[in-house]
Amino acid sequence: MGFTANASARAIDEKDAQKAGASNKDFSDNHGKQWILTNVIINGKDTGFTRDELKGMSGEEEIFSLTFDGKGTLSGMGAPNRYSGPYTSGEKQTIAIPPMRSTLMAALFEPNNLKEYEYYVYLQAAYKWDCKEQKLMLYSKTGNDEVVMTFVCKE
Numbered sequence: 001m002g003f004t005a006n007a008s009a010r011a012i013d014e015k016d017a018q019k020a021g022a023s024n025k026d027f028s029d030n031h032g033k034q035w036i037l038t039n040v041i042i043n044g045k046d047t048g049f050t051r052d053e054l055k056g057m058s059g060e061e062e063i064f065s066l067t068f069d070g071k072g073t074l075s076g077m078g079a080p081n082r083y084s085g086p087y088t089s090g091e092k093q094t095i096a097i098p099p100m101r102s103t104l105m106a107a108l109f110e111p112n113n114l115k116e117y118e119y120y121v122y123l124q125a126a127y128k129w130d131c132k133e134q135k136l137m138l139y140s141k142t143g144n145d146e147v148v149m150t151f152v153c154k155e
Contacts, residue, residue: 027089027129031070035136035151036061040114040122042147053111054079064119066151078116080105095129095138122147 040047054060059077066076068087074097075084085100100120110116125140125147140147 025093027068027093027095028070030129030131030136031068034062034065034067034076034154036154037064037066037114037119037149038135038152039150040147041150042145044146047113049111049113053113057109061154064114065154066123074100078102078119079110079114080107081116083120089129093129095126097124097126099124122149 036051037049038051040049051060054063057063057079059080062077063079064077066074068074072086072088073084074087075082077083081102081104083100083102085098087095087097089095100123102120107116121142122140123138125142126138127141128139130137130139134153136151136153138149138151140149
């Protein structure tokens with residue numbers, strides 16, 4: 001009987017923690033949503049990337065986006081190329097994104113604070129994810145740099 005009470009209390013605590021913005025630990029909750037990049041932090045410092053840099057670009061609402069289909073494929077748009085490739089998510093919020101394929105359109109304009117190539121490098125170096133307060137964070141290591149990319153769900 002004590003086990004049931006403890007399990008119930010634990011379930012209530014988990015629900016309260018989720019309401020308070022605590023981490024979502026089930027990656028499947030991210031499937032089928034389009035995530036839009038809003039911020040890039042490198043070694044604890046903001047790179048200055050903002051979506052304002054994209055205003056006026058064709059398809060600006062999809063630039064630096066990603067979607068996980070739930071079947072092991074992610075897809076999205078860089079600046080300006082579309083990309084797709086496999087991914088795997090594992091225990092303890094791990095993620096692996098091997099090299100992806102993309103279209104080969106020439107960019108007429110790229111944001112100053114994030115080049116398409118850098119975005120792809122950070123994605124493919126991702127090793128961990130977290131989801132808090134309706135934001136998806138992907139953590140990457142590139143050389144000596146620790147990168148955190150923050151995405152919001154497109155409504």
